[in-house]
Amino acid sequence: MPRWQRPWQGLACIAGGFVMHLTLGTIYTFGNVTSYLTSYLHVRVSEDVDYATTMWIPALMNMGQGLTLAVGGRLYGRFGPRVACLIGCAVLTVSTALSSQTVRSSVALLSLTYGLGGGIGVGLAYVAPMSSAMKFYQLYVTFLFNTITIGFINPLWKAYGQKNIADDHFLAFVGSAAAVFNSLGRVMWGALCDRTSYRTAMLCACTLLCAAFATMQLTPLGGRWMFAVWVWLVFVSFSANFCLIVTAVANTYGTQHAGPIYGVIFSSSVIGSPISVGLANVFLQKLGFPVMFMIQASFVCVRLDMSNIH
Structure with missing residues (x-):
């Protein structure tokens, strides 16, 4: 049997890609870290630092990722997955190491190292593991609204929870479990799509997400566990x-040159991330979390409408 036809190599590719993306996906744990990081910067660096300030860190990470995903796709196509992954992971590692120093001196420098630098590393390495198993596309506008939604809830869910829950250990557990639900959810929605269709699965996901955002403001009435369940529902x-749009676009356009095109579609995060920060700065302090939750629910409704098209 030729080497490329050995079944175990396909499984190894999937396993390796899963482990790598488990590391690259640490961006989704920022909501769990931000309370510690913001507090540290507020005390050690500047009293002007607040949650709105540190939101620029994940925003710049999303921007760096969006700017370099297409480059990572090109690296994959030209030099293969090993080189693309090696370069991306090296940049991410160096950026994280530098952040251990910049966190002590400047929010701006930390945003550049851990935020922008980390995002560039993630972007360069992100495409190769997936393209090695399956090349696929994403819809630009759908991903744009997805970025806006994630860009709000990911860094601020814990800040909202702290308004009514004083147990930081419990909130840390909620955040850790949310990352697990984010991972398992992709398997669940993919399985549903296989058994039904992209349209059915996406309608279910968007309806659930819209309902979770629209009713998030009611969680104080149900206590800490209601809040935990609602956060997990969102994640x-x-x-x-991240799994359903792949199916829709791959079925529509095919898989040729999917890596670079996926990078271009993902670049919508360059637009979506600043919008998330802008909305938070304009509405969060003046109108509070309930209004922001309804705004996010409206963005999900746009994606819900788009799922009827594809």
């Missing part, structure tokens, strides 16, 4: 985008 719902 398991938005995870659908």
Whole structure:
């Protein structure tokens, strides 16, 4: 049997890609870290630092990722997955190491190292593991609204929870479990798509996410566990985008040159991330979390409408 036809190599490719993306996906744990990081910077660096300030870190990470995903796709196509992954992971590692120093001196420098630098590393390495198993596309506008939604809830869910829950250990557990639900959700939505259709699975995911955002403001009435379940519903719902849109676009356009094109579509995060920060700065302080939750629910409704098209 030729080497490329050995079944175990396909499984090894999937396993390796999963492990790598588990590391690259640490961006989704920022909501769990931001309370510690913001507090540290507020005390050690500047009293002007608040949650709105540190939102620029994940925003710049998303921007760096969006700017370099197409480059990572080119690296994959020209030099293969090993080179693309090696370069991306090296940049991410160096950026994280530098952040251990910049966190002590400047929010701006930390945003550049851990935020922008980390995002560039993730972007360069992101495409190769997936393209090695299957090349696929994403819809630009759908991903744009997805970025806006994630860009709000990912860094601020814990800040909202702290308004009514004083147990930081419990909130840390909620955040850790949310990352697990985000991972398992992709498997769940993918399985549903296989058994039904992209349209059915996406309608279910968007409906669940819209309902979770629209009713998030009611969680104080149900206590800490209601809040935990609602956060997990949000994370398991938005995870659908990362597996379902793949199916729709791959079926429509095919898989040729999918890596670079996926990078171009993902570049919508360059637009979506600043919008998330802008909305938070304009509305969060003046109108509070309930209004922001409804705004996010409206963005999900746009994606819900788009799922009827594809």
